[in-house]
Amino acid sequence: MTSDQRVTAAFIIIGNEILSGRTQDANLSFLAGRLGEIGIQVVEARVIPDVEQTIIDTVQRLSAQVDYVFTSGGIGPTHDDITADAVAKAFGTETFEDPEAVALLEAHYAAGEFNAARRKMARVPRSSTLLANPVSTAPGFRIGNVHVLAGVPKIMQAMVDMLLPGLTGGAVVESRTITVLIGESLIAPEMAAVENAHPGIDVGSYPYFKPGASGTSIVLRGADVEELERALADVTARLEARDIEIWTGDHK
């Protein structure tokens, strides 16, 4: 389901291991790409520590600012997994052991292996809805507009793919990308002119540096595809008028 409206999302990455530099987040680019395909734009992401009050404050603030909030991390079986309780408190409620989640986990583990730590993963906020985890079973949940997901990329990304059909997107922002083999400062006037001439089209320039092959990728983004194509033709003509070689596609 889509509409013409702008639909926004925020992503809260919960985890000391990201803030300490131990682990590099790989979920933001995945989530932003998938949401973008159905017309939901990620307008902010925050990386915060495993600190209850910080989680509560961040969830409350962002859930009031955007249409959809997603969190990753902190819903596992150990003492440092505090996300479920913190998100419950952000909504003025508490967690309970959800019978449906218990049944899922009991069926998943071999007899005798559903221990107390694993049972903790069945605790979700009251009034929340379970979110399917096709990789390791332990569910996430949705409460209000907040979707609470695992942190491990393989699990998080599978959960996103499961829940996407249930979201309502807006206008899909499409992009067109070309690359030139010169620095961005040499084409700055052309890009500014294109941005000014095409309302609603965002013109980004991203220099890249590789041995023997530096250049600039020019990314045009907008929800109005006809305007987007006009902008692409415009920037192409302006660069060709200067005999600048143009490659199609994105180079990073």
Add this chain to the structure above:
Amino acid sequence: MTSDQRVTAAFIIIGNEILSGRTQDANLSFLAGRLGEIGIQVVEARVIPDVEQTIIDTVQRLSAQVDYVFTSGGIGPTHDDITADAVAKAFGTETFEDPEAVALLEAHYAAGEFNAARRKMARVPRSSTLLANPVSTAPGFRIGNVHVLAGVPKIMQAMVDMLLPGLTGGAVVESRTITVLIGESLIAPEMAAVENAHPGIDVGSYPYFKPGASGTSIVLRGADVEELERALADVTARLEARDIEIWTGDHK
């Protein structure tokens, strides 16, 4: 220079290309690692779009909350590079063409190549201090406690290494990591016991999944090295008592 105090930092990643999913940030883990080595802890990171008011609000809020703020992105030569003006406004001032920056850039470019777009990179806020860029010359700047850096990882990271000696760190948080070849839920009681028995030591457990080699890395972190070593001995003894095989080091 270091002290025993906790010294905190926040990182603001400015760029539509990160929020759209086009580009995956690689600077947070680098910055967090380098700052950690000198006793500065990154306590929050935010990814925000190239929107002036959002940059102003985020810089003002975070610069009041932490000891050091770092930004990446948006200081290049094109129309979408708005960070310098926005940060100036966050401090109630404006940008001007800094003669020292002009001189650096004039010396860097061949005769006739220091065009208007490149000249834009000499604009920094009044009352700011230039930050050296050993890769591509165009300087960053510091104003108040905010350090404004390039977004391209190679440039950003070289700028960080240049400015690090000028920062005042606090207590260095060290870490010790061991890995077990079983899931984290099977050792949850031991880890909770270790966290409770060793004040000031943060015990994190990070499951990893690889074909034929899943397991859990246990990361102990704390500024008190003696307590850290006691916690390491404690968790090791508890796992050995259960005949659990222990690997040294981190597995991801």
